[in-house]
Amino acid sequence: MRLTLFRHGIAQDRADPACPPDEDRPLTDEGIDKTRRAARGLVWLWGDAPPAKMVQSPWLRAVQTADLLDDELGGRCPRTTFVEMRPFDPAAAVLDHLRDHDGDVVLVGHAPHLDELAAFLCGARPRAFRLKKAGAALFDFVDVPLAGQGTLVGVYAPKALRRLGP
Amino acid sequence: MPLTGSELFINRELSWLAFNERVVAQADDPSLPLYERLRFFGIAAENLDEFFMVRVAGLKRQVRSGVLEAPADGLLPEEQLAAISEKVAGLLEEVDRVWFEGIVPLLASADVHLLSPRDLDEGQLEVAHDRFMRDVFPALTPIALDPGHPFPHLRNKTLNVALHLRRRGKGKRRNLHNRLYALVQVPTVLTRLLRVPHKSGRAYVMLEDLIARYAHELFPGFVAEESACFRVIRNWDLEVDEEEAEDLMHAVEAELRRRDRGAAVRLEIVDSASANIEMLLRDALGLEADDVFRYKSPLGPQDLSVLAKEDLRRELRIEPFTPVTPTEFGDAESTFDLLREQDVLLHHPYDSFEPVVRFIEEAAEDPRVLAIKQTFYRTSGDSPFVRALSRAAENGKQVAALVEIKARFDEQNNIEWARRLEESGVHVVYGLVGLKTHCKAALVVRREDQGIRSYVHLGTGNYNPQTARGYTDLSFMTAREPFAEDVAALFNMLTGLSDAPTWRRLSVAPINLESEVLRHIEREIQRSQAGEPCRIRAKMNSLVDPVAIRALYRASQAGVPVELLVRGICCLRPGLAGVSENIRVVSIVDRFLEHSRVFAFGPDGRETILLSSADWMPRNFRRRVEAMFPIDDPKLKTRIMQEIFEEGLADNESAHELRADGTYKKVPSDKKRLRSQYRCMDRAKQDDLLAAESLALTPVRKPHRRNRDRTKPKKKKPSRK
Numbered sequence: 001m002r003l004t005l006f007r008h009g010i011a012q013d014r015a016d017p018a019c020p021p022d023e024d025r026p027l028t029d030e031g032i033d034k035t036r037r038a039a040r041g042l043v044w045l046w047g048d049a050p051p052a053k054m055v056q057s058p059w060l061r062a063v064q065t066a067d068l069l070d071d072e073l074g075g076r077c078p079r080t081t082f083v084e085m086r087p088f089d090p091a092a093a094v095l096d097h098l099r100d101h102d103g104d105v106v107l108v109g110h111a112p113h114l115d116e117l118a119a120f121l122c123g124a125r126p127r128a129f130r131l132k133k134a135g136a137a138l139f140d141f142v143d144v145p146l147a148g149q150g151t152l153v154g155v156y157a158p159k160a161l162r163r164l165g166p
Numbered sequence: 167m168p169l170t171g172s173e174l175f176i177n178r179e180l181s182w183l184a185f186n187e188r189v190v191a192q193a194d195d196p197s198l199p200l201y202e203r204l205r206f207f208g209i210a211a212e213n214l215d216e217f218f219m220v221r222v223a224g225l226k227r228q229v230r231s232g233v234l235e236a237p238a239d240g241l242l243p244e245e246q247l248a249a250i251s252e253k254v255a256g257l258l259e260e261v262d263r264v265w266f267e268g269i270v271p272l273l274a275s276a277d278v279h280l281l282s283p284r285d286l287d288e289g290q291l292e293v294a295h296d297r298f299m300r301d302v303f304p305a306l307t308p309i310a311l312d313p314g315h316p317f318p319h320l321r322n323k324t325l326n327v328a329l330h331l332r333r334r335g336k337g338k339r340r341n342l343h344n345r346l347y348a349l350v351q352v353p354t355v356l357t358r359l360l361r362v363p364h365k366s367g368r369a370y371v372m373l374e375d376l377i378a379r380y381a382h383e384l385f386p387g388f389v390a391e392e393s394a395c396f397r398v399i400r401n402w403d404l405e406v407d408e409e410e411a412e413d414l415m416h417a418v419e420a421e422l423r424r425r426d427r428g429a430a431v432r433l434e435i436v437d438s439a440s441a442n443i444e445m446l447l448r449d450a451l452g453l454e455a456d457d458v459f460r461y462k463s464p465l466g467p468q469d470l471s472v473l474a475k476e477d478l479r480r481e482l483r484i485e486p487f488t489p490v491t492p493t494e495f496g497d498a499e500s501t502f503d504l505l506r507e508q509d510v511l512l513h514h515p516y517d518s519f520e521p522v523v524r525f526i527e528e529a530a531e532d533p534r535v536l537a538i539k540q541t542f543y544r545t546s547g548d549s550p551f552v553r554a555l556s557r558a559a560e561n562g563k564q565v566a567a568l569v570e571i572k573a574r575f576d577e578q579n580n581i582e583w584a585r586r587l588e589e590s591g592v593h594v595v596y597g598l599v600g601l602k603t604h605c606k607a608a609l610v611v612r613r614e615d616q617g618i619r620s621y622v623h624l625g626t627g628n629y630n631p632q633t634a635r636g637y638t639d640l641s642f643m644t645a646r647e648p649f650a651e652d653v654a655a656l657f658n659m660l661t662g663l664s665d666a667p668t669w670r671r672l673s674v675a676p677i678n679l680e681s682e683v684l685r686h687i688e689r690e691i692q693r694s695q696a697g698e699p700c701r702i703r704a705k706m707n708s709l710v711d712p713v714a715i716r717a718l719y720r721a722s723q724a725g726v727p728v729e730l731l732v733r734g735i736c737c738l739r740p741g742l743a744g745v746s747e748n749i750r751v752v753s754i755v756d757r758f759l760e761h762s763r764v765f766a767f768g769p770d771g772r773e774t775i776l777l778s779s780a781d782w783m784p785r786n787f788r789r790r791v792e793a794m795f796p797i798d799d800p801k802l803k804t805r806i807m808q809e810i811f812e813e814g815l816a817d818n819e820s821a822h823e824l825r826a827d828g829t830y831k832k833v834p835s836d837k838k839r840l841r842s843q844y845r846c847m848d849r850a851k852q853d854d855l856l857a858a859e860s861l862a863l864t865p866v867r868k869p870h871r872r873n874r875d876r877t878k879p880k881k882k883k884p885s886r887k
Contacts, residue, residue, distance in 0.1 A: 021301050024361065026476060058363045060476055067478035075481055080366050083289075 002138060002153070003098075003121070003145050004051060004106040005114045006042060006069065009035030009134040009158075011061040023059045023086075031061075031133070032068065038134040038158045039069040040165030042106075045138070045156070052103030053078050055094070057085035057110055065134070066108040077106075085109040091117040092147070099144050118155075123148035134158040169716045172240025174739055174746075176828045178710050179221055179246055181735040183253045184830055186213050188755045188822055190257065194264045200272045201474035202484040202757070207269060208468035210261065214254070215323060215399055218432045222250060223401035226431060238712040239737065251456045258459055265463035276482055277367025278473060280359075280464075283379040290362040290369065297360055298376045299383065305353045306377065308384040310346050317450040318349065322400040322428070325352040325466055327377045328443045331388035347446055348385060350377050352395075358469035368477065372464065394439030396447060397465050401428035430457075437462045484757065489518035489635060490850040493857040501525045502532075502612060505621050505645040511802040512641040513809055514627065515758055516850035519634035522641055523550045525623055529610040530558035536618075537564035537611040539657045541603055545583070545630045552583045556590035564611075565592040568660050570603045595661045601676065603660060604786065605779045605793035609653045620650030624795050626762045626777055637761040638843070640777050640806070642797065649795065660791065675780055675792035680713070682794065683782065686767040686774065687717040691724040699769035703811045705731035706763045709738055709751075710783040722748040731814045732824075733760040741826040753830060756820035756843045764810050765794075775803050809846055817842040 010031030012019050019025060027035060043050065054077045056066040062085070070077055084093040087110040094117065098105060107114065111131055118129040118137050131137060135158045139150035156164075192198065192206035228243040236242050241249065273280065286294060309318050310331075320326055326349055333344045352358070352373050359370035377384070378393035430451040435444060437460040444458060464470065474483065492512065498504035501524060512521060527550065529535045538558050545551060559565040567587050571580040588594045606625040611618060627639025644650075652672040658664045659674075666677050673682040686702075693700035702721055709715065709730065715738045718728055728749040730738070740749040754760050763780060766773040780792035797803055814821075819841035822830035 020357065021297070023297075024357070027478070032478060058361075060361065063368065064476065064478045071478070071480040075479065078366075081364055083363050 001102070001141050001143070001145065002049070002051070002104040003141065003150070004042070004046075004104070005118055005131065005137045005139075006039075006065065006106055006108050007111055007114055007131040007133055007135050008057075008059075008061040008065040008108065009038070009068075011133075025059075025061055027061055027064045032064070034158060034162065035065055035134045036068045036072070037165055038136075038161040039065075039072040041156070041161030041163065042069065042136055042165075043072045044164050044166060045136075045161075046104075049104065051077060051106040053080070053101065053105050054108060055080050055082050055085070055097070055105060056108040057081070057113075058083055059086060059110065062108050062110060069106070069108065085113060087111065087113050089113055091120045095120075095145055095147070101144075118152075120147050121145060121150035122152050129155065131155070132158050134161070136161060169719050169745070172236070172238065174719065174742065175237070175239040175712065175715065176737045176739055177239040177241050177246060177249065178237065178708075178735050178737050179217075179225070179250055180253060180828065181737060182217060182221070183250065183257060184828065185734045185753070185755075186210055186217070187257060187260065188753060188830060189213060190260055190264060192755060194268045196268075199484055200269070200276055200482045201477070203269060203272065204467075204470060204474060207261075207264065208471055211466065212468045214257075216402075218399045219322070219402035222247070223428070223431045225250075226429075227401070238715075247456075254459065258461065262462040265467075273473075276477075276479070277364075278477065279364060279367065279369040281362070281369050281371050283371060283375050286362060286371065290364075294360060294362050294371055294376060295380070297362075298380055302353075302356060302360070302373060302376065303380075303383060305356060306350055306384060308348060308350055310343075310348045310385070311446075312343060312346060320349075320351070320398045320430075320451075322402060323397060323466070324354060325358070325374060325395060325397050325469075326350065327352065327374050328394045328396060328439075328447060329378065329381050329385070329390045330392045330440075330443065331381065331385055332391050334382075334387055334389055345391075346388075347443075348381075350381075350384060352377065357472050358466075359472055368473075370473070392440055392443065394436050394443045395465055396433060396435040396439070398430050398451060399432040399434070400430050433458045434465050435460055436465065487515070487847055489515050489520075490854040491518045491520055493853075495521045495524070496857070500532075501528055501643075502610075502621060502645070505643055506619075509646070509799050509802060510641075510643040511797065511799075511805060512643075513762075513805075513846065514634045514639045514641065515636065516846045517641075519631050519641075521643075522623060522625070522629070522634075523554075523631060525610070525621070525643065526551055526554045526608060529612075529621075530554040530561065530563070532612070534612050534614065535563055535610055536613055537566075538609070539566040539568070539654075539661075540608040540629065541568040541570070541605055541660075542580070542629055543570045543602075543604055543606065544580075544628045544633070549583065549629070550631060551629050552587060555587060555592050559587075559591035566657065566661055567592050567594050568603055568657070569594055569596060571596055593661070600789070602790045604790040605656070605674070607653050607656060607793060609650065609657060611654075619645060620647075620654060621645050622649045622653045624649070624653070624777070624793060626764070626779055637759045638846075640762045640764065642777060642795065642802075652795075656791075656793065671795055673776075673794040675786060675790055675794075676788045679778070679780060679792055679794050680711075680787035683714060683765070683787075684717050686765070686776075687714075687721055690726045690767055691721050693768075694721070694724045694726045699772075700726045701766075701769050701773075702726055702728045703730075703766040703773075703815070704728075704764070704782075705760075705810055705814065706765075706781045707733050707761060708735040708781045708783050710735055710781070711787055712737070712784075714782045714787075718749060719745050722746045729811070729815050731760070731811070736824055739826055739828065740824055746826075750815075751824035752815060752817070752833065753822045753824065754814060754817055754820050754842060755822070756841070758843055762810065764806060766807065766811060773803065773807065775806055809842075809849075813840065813842040813845050816840050819844075 009027050011025040011027050050073055056062050058081050082097050114131050115129045119126050121139050137155045138153035140153055141150055189210040193203045225243045225247050329348045331346050331348055358373055362369050374395040381390035433453050529538050555565050569584045584594050608623040610621040623643050625641045627637055648670040652669050655667040673679045690700040690702050709732045721728055730751045732751055733753050736751050740746050740751045763778040765776045768774050775797045776794050778794035780786035786792050817840055818833045818835040821833040823833050824830055
């Protein structure tokens with residue numbers, strides 16, 4: 001199976017006095033625009049084998065990022081929310097969640113959770129990855145995703161993804 | 167037939183309510199996506215709030231003061247209030263139906279859930295409780311009601327929870343209240359909806375429900391036996407004695423502070439509220455049974471717009487439309503060059519408002535510009551016009567801003583930026599005593615090689631880039647002298663209190679605008695009587711003025727075909743035998759708020775076309791400074807006739823036709839379907855596409871120079887010669 005990790009786009013600045021609590025910080029207009037274009041690139045990367053399922057963090061900026069990705073996929077991708085995908089959650093929990101699942105999956109979440117998960121999947125040191133906002137990493141697995149069993153297909157900066165998209 | 171009977175007129179308040187019914191109908195339109203329907207649902211609620219804050223409050227004041235004077239339709243204030251109450255009750259039934267049958271199922275199918283705390287599972291409840299305690303609880307103020315804690319002042323439009331509390335534990339304690347009523351205001355600074363986790367979609371709980379659920383946290387030792395969410399709507403109209411006020415701005419500010427304490431005019435309460443709670447609130451607010459409106463759907467649904475803001479799924483939103491900048495603006499080196507060559511007409515929001523902003527921005531930076539004068543009725547909080555005028559003043563130009571601080575609901579906003587303008591050296595004037603300045607005019611005076619030349623913008627809509635994206639309006643820009651002279655005289659009249667001149671192109675209210683409208687109607691009557699072709703077409707937001715209405719009746723009696731596009735209130739009754747059978751009234755309510763005022767008098771191909779800031783209402787004719795101006799250029803005239811009247815009157819998708827009984831009927835779409843606003847959008851997109859294609863075939867030209875960095879010293883523009 002192929003597992004894609006997609007980090008949310010640029011969200012409202014925490015220093016902004018009008019900023020809501022962290023879990024409700026929305027994407028900014030610039031974030032929406034850049035994320036949409038990055039999502040387009042990601043869809044192009046997947047080609048005719050888009051993921052069969054999208055799993056999103058419950059926090060707003062990730063849900064909105066998943067909205068945009070889903071739009072680019074034509075609204076066809078089944079979505080679920082997995083609570084333990086917040087920035088501070090342990091990386092392994094989401095793997096347990098995916099264990100019974102067939103088919104390719106895209107996870108839409110936050111740093112450092114996705115960074116740690118990426119390192120965990122390919123057996124790298126914990127701080128090996130730094131996904132940028134609206135950036136992605138793709139891993140292939142022979143079977144279900146397990147720690148250290150992933151083959152890194154690529155890490156894509158948002159700028160690269162935006163260029164890939166039509 | 168005499169035209170004096172009250173049966174010839176529709177009551178304006180009831181006509182307004184009929185308009186709001188058409189807005190509610192948009193929320194029920196299955197062809198629209200979820201969030202567009204939700205937007206209309208919120209607009210209808212907001213409209214109704216304003217209606218009570220101003221119109222109902224005004225009628226109540228009339229009743230209190232014993233007014234016995236009835237409007238043209240003959241209904242006395244008390245009778246109007248009774249009729250309003252009955253009609254609003256029907257409207258609310260429809261609102262509830264649209265919510266439960268239209269919007270809730272759509273939300274569910276989009277996997278968006280508005281849950282009550284009862285519906286939450288254990289995990290969701292835990293999250294809700296944590297977030298409530300962390301983010302909401304600290305902002306709440308529990309207020310117990312007893313003789314020591316009298317009923318507090320509840321601010322206009324705020325949402326509150328009334329609670330009936332019982333002391334926990336067995337037996338009564340002496341000297342302590344064992345039962346009490348209490349209030350908690352839902353803080354306006356917090357988002358109304360609190361998100362809770364959901365397995366696949368989005369789930370929200372309303373703050374008021376959580377406040378009721380966790381009342382024991384706010385009132386330790388008590389449990390809530392019952393709770394009811396409610397809203398209070400207050401009289402919001404300003405009463406400023408302008409003649410006596412030394413400084414109008416201070417007078418308005420003082421009045422604004424007082425206004426929030428205006429008398430309550432309406433209580434909205436959830437349908438499940440007990441009679442006890444309703445009585446308690448009614449007594450405290452001094453309201454009658456007729457002033458209480460019970461809702462099954464959420465109170466204040468305008469707050470639910472946050473759902474759309476958070477949900478970026480494209481299929482749930484209306485397809486975005488980007489206003490198009492007409493090619494001539496891209497081609498011209500500067501707006502002034504363009505206007506020296508031709509007049510420009512912009513139809514917003516299909517045409518971008520950007521050229522109007524650019525006109526003033528360019529003027530602010532252009533070293534040849536000597537003076538800028540502009541009126542402001544409503545503008546956006548962070549207005550580029552306000553910034554440009556400040557810069558122009560700092561650049562040493564003569565800048566005058568005519569600010570109408572009494573623009574309803576925007577008073578506080580207007581005071582704030584009027585101060586900012588004053589600080590940067592702009593002459594800020596607050597208009598003529600007793601008259602609101604509603605005309606939309608801007609004048610730029612420039613020193614050129616041939617001498618002084620003036621440039622003019624006149625519009626039907628406000629200088630507000632935000633509303634210009636959502637309202638349909640027309641902008642007219644010209645460098646022709648008669649217009650410039652008139653607009654200069656208008657500003658002198660407004661800022662210098664000079665006498666009105668003899669107008670060359672403009673008609674100005676309260677001086678001659680009404681008489682000009684009547685003269686044009688009269689001329690069509692004479693044409694008809696002489697057996698010549700004649701016709702009247704007019705588009706406006708509201709038609710209320712009885713004098714103008716009678717003139718239109720006379721035109722109809724004389725056989726003049728009269729077609730009216732009136733979006734909102736229309737007191738004219740069409741289709742009355744012997745009175746108005748030649749009059750047709752159509753209302754378009756669609757994606758954009760119809761806002762342009764355009765009048766065409768005369769037969770096809772020979773029309774006199776006039777644009778205006780004024781509706782045909784007594785207040786516009788007599789209590790406001792308004793402008794009306796003709797369009798002479800045949801190309802622009804053809805465009806207006808096609809886009810405004812031919813397509814507007816042929817619309818059979820978003821149009822309703824007024825019937826003699828005051829009700830509206832959707833125009834049947836048996837013919838070829840035509841939705842006028844979408845036709846205009848398509849045309850704008852098409853023009854943009856054609857322009858892009860033609861651009862690809864022409865050599866690349868330097869884009870229009872815009873001085874982005876305003877801090878840099880300006881270089882003199884090289885001469886084009």
